[in-house]
Amino acid sequence: MITNITQLQSAKRTKVERESLHAWHPYYAGYSENFVRSAINYLRLSKYDLVLDPWSGSGITNYICESYIISSIGLDINPIISYFGQAKSGLVLYLLNRNRVKLQEQILTISNNLKQDFSYDISLDNFVSSSLANNLIVIAKAIVLCNFPKTTINNSIIKILENTSIEHPLKAFFLCALFQTARKLSGYKSGSNPTWFKKIEHKQSFSLEEVQNVFIATSEQMYNTLQSSKILSKEYLLHINYTADAKQMSFKDNSFDAIITSPPYLTRIDYAMTTQLEILLLKDSGYLRELRVKTMGAPVIRNSQPSIKKSWGKICNDILNQIENHYSKGSKTYYWKNIVQYFDDAWQILNEIYRVLKKGKSALIVVQSSYYKDIEIPLDCIYIEMENNIGFFETKIPFTEIIKSHMAHVNILSSSYKQNKIYYESCIELIK
Ligand SMILES: C[S@@+](CC[C@H](N)C(=O)[O-])C[C@H]1O[C@@H](n2cnc3c(N)ncnc32)[C@H](O)[C@@H]1O
Numbered sequence: 458m459i460t461n462i463t464q465l466q467s468a469k470r471t472k473v474e475r476e477s478l479h480a481w482h483p484y485y486a487g488y489s490e491n492f493v494r495s496a497i498n499y500l501r502l503s504k505y506d507l508v509l510d511p512w513s514g515s516g517i518t519n520y521i522c523e524s525y526i527i528s529s530i531g532l533d534i535n536p537i538i539s540y541f542g543q544a545k546s547g548l549v550l551y552l553l554n555r556n557r558v559k560l561q562e563q564i565l566t567i568s569n570n571l572k573q574d575f576s577y578d579i580s581l582d583n584f585v586s587s588s589l590a591n592n593l594i595v596i597a598k599a600i601v602l603c604n605f606p607k608t609t610i611n612n613s614i615i616k617i618l619e620n621t622s623i624e625h626p627l628k629a630f631f632l633c634a635l636f637q638t639a640r641k642l643s644g645y646k647s648g649s650n651p652t653w654f655k656k657i658e659h660k661q662s663f664s665l666e667e668v669q670n671v672f673i674a675t676s677e678q679m680y681n682t683l684q685s686s687k688i689l690s691k692e693y694l695l696h697i698n699y700t701a702d703a704k705q706m707s708f709k710d711n712s713f714d715a716i717i718t719s720p721p722y723l724t725r726i727d728y729a730m731t732t733q734l735e736i737l738l739l740k741d742s743g744y745l746r747e748l749r750v751k752t753m754g755a756p757v758i759r760n761s762q763p764s765i766k767k768s769w770g771k772i773c774n775d776i777l778n779q780i781e782n783h784y785s786k787g788s789k790t791y792y793w794k795n796i797v798q799y800f801d802d803a804w805q806i807l808n809e810i811y812r813v814l815k816k817g818k819s820a821l822i823v824v825q826s827s828y829y830k831d832i833e834i835p836l837d838c839i840y841i842e843m844e845n846n847i848g849f850f851e852t853k854i855p856f857t858e859i860i861k862s863h864m865a866h867v868n869i870l871s872s873s874y875k876q877n878k879i880y881y882e883s884c885i886e887l888i889k
Pocket residue numbers: 484486487488489511512513514515516517518532533534535538701702703704718719720721722728729751752753754802
């Protein structure tokens with residue numbers, strides 16, 4: 458059943474969001490292209506507007522905004538996910554049309570000169586042979602050293618990003634080609650739960666030349682996909698996706714004409730772990746640990762526990778109270794703490810959303826309900842209460858629908874507490 462009160466479209470992903478450039482990285486928590494298109498129409502956005510997505514994930518908001526020539530900025534705390542968002546831009550296509558072969562040759566030459574044994578994080582041994590790990594790292598270092606052509610960024614984005622250093626979009630593109638190369642050669646297979654990497658038993662060795670060949674072929678495939686996508690080649694950058702914590706945005710007050718976004722839900726998806734292979738190639742397991750701790754909704758407990766605030770609203774406070782006193786094992790010692798952390802992050806980021814949005818403008822936020830054992834958590838109503846307390850002029854729920862596929866279903870234990878759970882996905886609108 459769909460209760461479609463306005464012309465906003467369902468956020469539910471379809472085949473479209475698993476194909477073309479969306480298939481570059483298996484991303485499980487995205488919303489639909491159609492939803493973003495309908496949001497742009499619903500908010501009557503034009504090319505003079507600047508859009509923010511503070512939990513940008515696969516960058517679909519920015520990708521669709523770009524197809525309407527609307528400038529946008531996407532933040533994600535995970536650098537790997539931000540690279541995939543940034544690689545899907547018209548400027549990348551424009552620069553590849555002119556410099557692709559030269560740049561590929563440059564990366565190959567630098568990597569041949571760099572050829573040596575680098576130290577790497579031992580956890581990489583779970584996924585790739587030592588020769589593959591080393592050769593992937595050699596190419597990653599070559600991409601970082603590559604001399605990419607100068608870029609032009611759209612004026613409205615430049616103004617907003619005054620003091621932020623942004624990485625070159627072609628660096629993002631070639632790193633994404635390398636990440637895909639790593640998955641192809643490692644023999645990686647995804648399971649039903651996106652955060653579980655099956656340990657690879659028979660790890661194959663590869664020479665630098667073999668890895669380079671797959672890397673070049675992959676960058677060519679990605680280039681072809683960009684050409685056949687909705688992205689038009691453009692001489693300037695219309696959207697930026699970069700790595701940042703939305704709890705502390707570096708933008709001035711009243712910077713954005715609209716916010717279109719979707720936070721992590723209370724489904725305990727470990728976003729950082731879905732990118733562990735890529736993180737280990739660029740960083741190390743210490744970075745991965747820290748990223749998990751900082752990521753909203755991750756199933757980890759931080760060193761300092763935030764205190765519950767009355768301003769989170771009555772529904773949130775009541776539910777937290779029920780969870781703390783729930784009879785099931787670990788409710789008070791683990792789950793309650795984890796869920797308090799989630800709401801503390803949500804509260805901080807919603808405050809930031811309020812601060813950076815222009816007066817009279819709207820934020821559209823897609824959320825899903827979930828359950829803790831038998832306790833329903835209506836995330837839309839909780840966010841609305843929080844936002845009323847933050848001071849939004851008006852809050853409403855212009856779209857809601859029942860959903861059948863929900864990430865909680867990958868956890869078979871979740872159904873043992875209550876049968877016939879109904880899950881909702883809603884889009885809430887906040888007007889400042
Ligand atoms: C539901 S997903 C967003 C999906 C996105 N709308 C799409 O269609 O691809 C939530 C994203 O929030 C990111 N995230 C979690 N904590 C964050 C934080 N503190 N700051 C910025 N991003 C964060 C996660 O890495 C994840 O990619």
